[in-house]
Amino acid sequence: MKEKTKDHAPFYRLMYILEAAFEYFISLLMIGAYIAKVATTIGLSDSTTGILTSLVSLGLAFQIVAIFLAGKRPVKRWVSLLHITNQLCFSLVYFVPFLEVSKSVRIALFILFLMVGHILNNVVNSPKTKWFMDFVDDKKRGSFTATKEIVSLIGGMLFTFFVSAVIDHFEARDDLYHAFLFCGIGIFVLMLLHTATLLLTKEKETELPPKSSFGSMLGDLLKNKKLLRSILIIALWNVANYVTTPFLGTYQIKELGFSMVFVSLLSVLYSVSRALISKPIGRYGDKTSFLKMFQVCFSFMALAFGLNVFTTPENGQWMFPLYYLLYALGAAGITSGEINLIYECVDHDHRVGALALKSSLSGVLGFVTTLAVSPLVTYVQSNGNRFLGIPLYAQQLLSAITTLILIGLLIYIHRLIKKQENEAANS
Secondary structure, X not given: OHHHHHHOHHHHHHXXXXXXXXXXXXXXXXXXXXXXXXXXXXXXXXXXXXXXXXXXXXXXXXXXXXXHOOOOOOHHHHHHHHHHHHHHHHHHHOOHHHOOOOHHHHHHHHHHHHXXXXXXXXXXXXXXXXXXXXXXXXXXXXXXXXXXXXXXXXXXXXXXXXXXXHHHXXXXXXXHHHHHHHHHHHHXXXXXXXXXXXXXXXXXXXOOOOOOOHHHHHHHHHOOHHHHHHHHHHHHHHHHHHHHHHHHHHHHHOOOOOOHHHHHHHHHHHHHHHHHHHHHHHHHHHHOOHHHHHHHHXXXXXXXXXXXXXXXXXXXXXXXXXXXXXXXXXXXXXXXXXXXXXXXXXXXXXXXXXXXXHHHHHHHHHHHHXXXXXXXXXXXXXXXXXXXXXXOOHXXXXXXXXXXXHHHHHHHHHHHHHHHHHHHHHX
């Protein structure tokens, strides 16, 4: 039986690549300008839309549930069921504008479907990641996750261009409802394809971890100082990112006046740039350390948000793409780097719990951050886009705050790397 699993490992890795791609396509329709279109149509303000966009971060908090489910077998059965439910909720988000009910009911259903979708998606994330990553050689994690991302990015590039063109076509005819219908049905079809990849992938036969209470497992994780330092880095990145990013969707379609096709062209720029650097930066992480890889990624991010401070409607056609390019270069290593950085800190039996703890803490902090800065967005906009007498858009101010946080994070990582190098030299 073990030999059979080993023989099928390349096929299961292929299924993982496809699974990640289909899930990524769905996620693209639940963020940024796409979800902002639905939110604006049902009458939500920019600050409220920003908070709801950051629900993806709050949903991460529910990954803590994975610690309770770490020993539940078979993983495949319940992960598949919850994934189907979460993606159906995402599909229903696009049908909310069709409902002939009051505005308050539409908003309530929009929030409900969005929240339930994100919560369930995150409950299954850590166990699903471990399920698929069991078929990947530990020495090739960086390279494999880079390949997986490249496939998702290239596919996502074509996907967003096509979807954006369809939305612009219907919007030009003042018919956004058919655009939403197209997106809702599209997510349903992607859900079927995604489910197929799950059903075609078997679970690797591994020994169950020793049974332990939630408190005991959590205690083991909290004693791991290296893990806690890694979680702190990821949490601070989430805070920095969620100060600004949730509010950029409305910024693009309102203040900057971008069409959905232009937004999709930005996605092409993002995908190509990130795809080109994903493999080299993944190999860099495998060769040196994922902490040093993060140092490179966050440097790109600090430059990106630093430039975005100066993005306005007058220069947005070229400044925002430049911001997006640098953001893509930074993001190339962060997503896969988070998993790999955590995997460096814990043994096999604690990986699900460690990933869940990382996502839960960073997710809550990300959402709370967006909640905290939302009044600032409302304040700047209600004062005629001025802050302390200075004319600027809220997103420019938020980008400045993000830049400062990232500079602080880079200083912390630099000191941590120096400390580790000194310890290695003295050992």
